Amino acid sequence: MDVVALSRLQFAITSMFHFIFVPLTLGLSILVAFMETRYVRTGNALYLRMAKFWGKLFLINFALGVVTGITLEFQFGMNWAEYSRYVGDIFGAPLAIEATLAFFLESVFIGVWLFGWNKVSSTFHAVSIWIVALATNLSALWILLANGWMQNPVGYAIRNGRAEMVDFAAMVTNPYGLLKFGHTLASGYVLAAFFVLGISAWHLLRKNQPDFFRSSFRIGAFFGLISILLVFATGDYSAVLVARIQPAKFAASEAVWETRKGAGINIFVIPDAKNECNLVEKFCIPNLLSYLAFHTPDGVIKGLKEYPKSERPPVAPVFYSFRAMVGMGFLMVVLALYAVMVSVRGTVEKNSLLLRVLVYSIPIPYLAIQLGWLMAEVGRQPWIVYGVLKTSDAVSRSISAAQVAGSLVGFTLLYGFLGAVDIFLLFKYARKGPGDDLSGAVKTGAGQEV
Amino acid sequence: MELQVTWFVLWGVLWTVYFMLDGFVLGAGMLHKFVGRTDGERRVIINTVGPVWDGNEVWLITAGGATFAAFPTTYALMFSYLYTALLLLLFSLIVRGVSFEFRGKLESERWKGAWDTAILVSSFLPALLFGVAFGNIFKGLPMDRAGYHGSLLSLLNPFGLLTGLLFVLLFLVHGALYLSAKTEGDLSSRAKAVADRVWPALLLAAAVFLAAVYLSTSLYDNFFRAPLLFAVPFLAVAALLATRMFSAKRRILRAFAASCATIVLVVSTGVIGLFPNLIPSSLDPASSLTIFNSSSSRYTLKIMTAVALVFVPIVIAYKIWVYRVFRGKVTEEDVLEDPQAY
Structure with missing residues (x-):
C-alpha cells in the first residue's frame, strides 16, 4: 500500500474508533443532566442515584472519547499536509473555534461535575453537567460544519494557490453541515437511549433494583423514540440534499447505474461494479427513489455511468453500508x-x-452510526473536498509509507488494547448496578428515601 | 498592528499557558510513583490534578487549532515534518488521560501498579518531546524548497536534547511544588524535598541553555536589536531564583507562582527570539516559515481575531473560577469519601 492508502486507513481507524465513544457522550450527557435536574427539583434520591450510576458509565466512556479526539486534529497536519495547506484558511477556523468555544467548557465543567459534589451547590452541580452536555453538542456542531464543508464546499474562493475563506456566514449556515449536525446528534441520542434500555433490561431480567431500572428504562424509551424519529427526519432531508449536491454518492448508495426518470427502490439488490450493473434487483417499489430524492415521483436520478470511472465512489461499500444503516x-x-x-x-x-x-440491541446503533459515516466518507471519494481536491493530492509529501505503516500498527495496537479495557470496565460497572451512595445529597437536605 | 503579529502573540500565549498549566500535571505525573508511597497517597496525587488536567490539555488542542487556522502552511509542514515525534507525543497523551480514569477502577495491586508505570512514562515522554521539538524549532529545522531533510534521530541533537532536559527539570520542580502546595503532612514535605533537590540541576540546565541559545541559535538577534527585551530572560532567571528562595522560606504557594513565572518567561524568551519566524530553516533562511509567508488570508484572520477577542477572556475567567473552586489541599479522607474520585 502507498502513503495515500495507508493514511486513509489510519484516518478511518482512528476516527471510527473515536466515534465509538463520542455518540454515547452526546446522548448520555443529556440523560444524566435530565436525571440530576429531576433530583434537584423533586429531592427524590432515586434520581440522584440514577445520575451517579449512569454518570459513572458516562465518565468511563468519556475518557477514551476525549483522548482520541486530539489524534484527529493532529493527523490533518501529520498525514494530510497538502490538504491542510490548501484548505487550512477555511477549514482550520471551525477546528480552532471548536476548541475555544466547546472543548474548554466541556473539560472544565466535567471536572466540576466529577469532583465538585461537595464544592458547589446541588443546583450548580446540575447546571455543570448541562454545560458539559451543551459543550459536547456544540463541539459536534463545529466539527460537522468542518466535515460539511468537505462534502459541500461553500464560502471560499481559489486564490493564492489555495482555498481561501470569503464568506464565514456561508460556512456556518452550510445546509449540508447543519443537517449532518442534526442527524449525528439525533443518532447519538438514539445510541445513548439503547445503551440505557439495554442495561436496564439486563437488570430487570434479573430483578435487580426494579424501581431504579424501570425508571431508567422509561427515560430511555421515550428519549429513544423521539430521537429515532428525528434521525429519520434528518436522514430524509439529507437524502434530498445528497441527491442534489453529490449525485454520484446518491447513485452509489442505491446502486443506480443508468439514468432513470421516476426511479423505484428495489428491496433486494446485489450490485456488480465490474460489469456496471446489478446482478439481482427484486421487489421494486415504483417511483419511491425519485420521490425520496426530489420529493416528486418523476424526478430524474442520474446513473453512475454518467460519471467517468475516476470520479465515482466505490459502489459496494457505499451501497451496503447505506442499506444496512437504514435497515x-x-x-x-x-x-x-x-x-x-x-x-x-x-x-x-x-x-x-x-x-x-x-x-x-445495544450494538445496533453503534453499527448503524459507523456504517453511516462509512457511507458518507467513502461516498465522497475520490474527493477529499468534493469537486475541489482529490484525496490522492492531499497527502503529506514528507512522510514515507514505512512511517505511516508503523504509526498505523501503533494506533491499532494501542487503540485495540485501550478499547478492550474500556469496554471491560463498562461491562463491569454496568453489571454491578447502582450503589446507594448519596453523597452530594446533604447540601439540599433533600429526601433520603428511595 | 498587523493581524499576523496579533496572531503570533496569541500563538505564543497559547503555548506558554499550555506549558505553565500542563507542566505541573506532567511533573506530578512523573513524580507520583516516587513521591506517593502508598495507594492512598498516589490517589491523592492523581486527585490533585483530577479536576484540571483535561482543561489544561485543551490549551494544547487550541494551540494546534490556532496554528491551523492562522498559519495553515506552518501547521501542515510542522506536523508532517515532525511526524514520528508527534506520534509518540499523541500516544503518551492518550495513555496519560486514560490512566487517570482507569487506575482506580479495579481493586488490584497489579492493575494499579501497571497504570502507575503508565502515568510515569506518559508524563515523562511529553515533557521530553516538547522540549526536544521546541529546541529544534528554536534552532531551525533542516528544510528548504525541496522539503524536509531531518528525521527523528536528527532531532536528538545536543541542543534539542538540552532543551528536552530543561523542560523535564522545569516540569519536575513545577509539579513537585504543585503537589507540595496541594497536599498535607509527609506527602507535602516529600514533594517539597524533591523540588529543592532538583532545583540546582534546573538552575544549571537553565544557565547552559541560555548560553547554548547564543551559540546554537539566532534567537538573541531580536534581543540585540531591542536590548530592553533582555529583561525577559533576566526575569526568567530571577523567577527561578525566587522559586528556591520562597521554597526555603516554606512559602510553597509563592514558590509555585514563581515557578509558573519561570516557565512563562523561559518560553517567552524562545518565542520572542523566533519572531517573525514560526519555524526557521537551518539550511536556507529564505525557506523559513514566517508569520507572513504562512498565514491565512486577512479575512480569516479577522474572523478568528473576533472569535478570540470574545471567547478567550471568557475562557480565562471560568478557568480562574474553577481553580478557585478547587483551591485548598486534597487529603486522603476527601478521596476516600468521594466514590467518584479517581
Whole structure:
C-alpha cells in the first residue's frame, strides 16, 4: 500500500474508533443532566442515584472519547499536509473555534461535575453537567460544519494557490453541515437511549433494583423514540440534499447505474461494479427513489455511468453500508415504539422477550452510526473536498509509507488494547448496578428515601 | 498592528499557558510513583490534578487549532515534518488521560501498579518531546524548497536534547511544588524535598541553555536589536531564583507562582527570539516559515481575531473560577469519601 492508502486507513481507524465513544457522550450527557435536574427539583434520591450510576458509565466512556479526539486534529497536519495547506484558511477556523468555544467548557465543567459534589451547590452541580452536555453538542456542531464543508464546499474562493475563506456566514449556515449536525446528534441520542434500555433490561431480567431500572428504562424509551424519529427526519432531508449536491454518492448508495426518470427502490439488490450493473434487483417499489430524492415521483436520478470511472465512489461499500444503516434504523423504530408502549402500560417486566432483545440491541446503533459515516466518507471519494481536491493530492509529501505503516500498527495496537479495557470496565460497572451512595445529597437536605 | 503579529502573540500565549498549566500535571505525573508511597497517597496525587488536567490539555488542542487556522502552511509542514515525534507525543497523551480514569477502577495491586508505570512514562515522554521539538524549532529545522531533510534521530541533537532536559527539570520542580502546595503532612514535605533537590540541576540546565541559545541559535538577534527585551530572560532567571528562595522560606504557594513565572518567561524568551519566524530553516533562511509567508488570508484572520477577542477572556475567567473552586489541599479522607474520585 502507498502513503495515500495507508493514511486513509489510519484516518478511518482512528476516527471510527473515536466515534465509538463520542455518540454515547452526546446522548448520555443529556440523560444524566435530565436525571440530576429531576433530583434537584423533586429531592427524590432515586434520581440522584440514577445520575451517579449512569454518570459513572458516562465518565468511563468519556475518557477514551476525549483522548482520541486530539489524534484527529493532529493527523490533518501529520498525514494530510497538502490538504491542510490548501484548505487550512477555511477549514482550520471551525477546528480552532471548536476548541475555544466547546472543548474548554466541556473539560472544565466535567471536572466540576466529577469532583465538585461537595464544592458547589446541588443546583450548580446540575447546571455543570448541562454545560458539559451543551459543550459536547456544540463541539459536534463545529466539527460537522468542518466535515460539511468537505462534502459541500461553500464560502471560499481559489486564490493564492489555495482555498481561501470569503464568506464565514456561508460556512456556518452550510445546509449540508447543519443537517449532518442534526442527524449525528439525533443518532447519538438514539445510541445513548439503547445503551440505557439495554442495561436496564439486563437488570430487570434479573430483578435487580426494579424501581431504579424501570425508571431508567422509561427515560430511555421515550428519549429513544423521539430521537429515532428525528434521525429519520434528518436522514430524509439529507437524502434530498445528497441527491442534489453529490449525485454520484446518491447513485452509489442505491446502486443506480443508468439514468432513470421516476426511479423505484428495489428491496433486494446485489450490485456488480465490474460489469456496471446489478446482478439481482427484486421487489421494486415504483417511483419511491425519485420521490425520496426530489420529493416528486418523476424526478430524474442520474446513473453512475454518467460519471467517468475516476470520479465515482466505490459502489459496494457505499451501497451496503447505506442499506444496512437504514435497515437497522427501521428495526430501532420498532423496538423504541414497543419499549415506550410497555413502559406506559407498566408491563415492562412481563415482556422478557423484549428485554432480552434489548440487551442484545445495544450494538445496533453503534453499527448503524459507523456504517453511516462509512457511507458518507467513502461516498465522497475520490474527493477529499468534493469537486475541489482529490484525496490522492492531499497527502503529506514528507512522510514515507514505512512511517505511516508503523504509526498505523501503533494506533491499532494501542487503540485495540485501550478499547478492550474500556469496554471491560463498562461491562463491569454496568453489571454491578447502582450503589446507594448519596453523597452530594446533604447540601439540599433533600429526601433520603428511595 | 498587523493581524499576523496579533496572531503570533496569541500563538505564543497559547503555548506558554499550555506549558505553565500542563507542566505541573506532567511533573506530578512523573513524580507520583516516587513521591506517593502508598495507594492512598498516589490517589491523592492523581486527585490533585483530577479536576484540571483535561482543561489544561485543551490549551494544547487550541494551540494546534490556532496554528491551523492562522498559519495553515506552518501547521501542515510542522506536523508532517515532525511526524514520528508527534506520534509518540499523541500516544503518551492518550495513555496519560486514560490512566487517570482507569487506575482506580479495579481493586488490584497489579492493575494499579501497571497504570502507575503508565502515568510515569506518559508524563515523562511529553515533557521530553516538547522540549526536544521546541529546541529544534528554536534552532531551525533542516528544510528548504525541496522539503524536509531531518528525521527523528536528527532531532536528538545536543541542543534539542538540552532543551528536552530543561523542560523535564522545569516540569519536575513545577509539579513537585504543585503537589507540595496541594497536599498535607509527609506527602507535602516529600514533594517539597524533591523540588529543592532538583532545583540546582534546573538552575544549571537553565544557565547552559541560555548560553547554548547564543551559540546554537539566532534567537538573541531580536534581543540585540531591542536590548530592553533582555529583561525577559533576566526575569526568567530571577523567577527561578525566587522559586528556591520562597521554597526555603516554606512559602510553597509563592514558590509555585514563581515557578509558573519561570516557565512563562523561559518560553517567552524562545518565542520572542523566533519572531517573525514560526519555524526557521537551518539550511536556507529564505525557506523559513514566517508569520507572513504562512498565514491565512486577512479575512480569516479577522474572523478568528473576533472569535478570540470574545471567547478567550471568557475562557480565562471560568478557568480562574474553577481553580478557585478547587483551591485548598486534597487529603486522603476527601478521596476516600468521594466514590467518584479517581
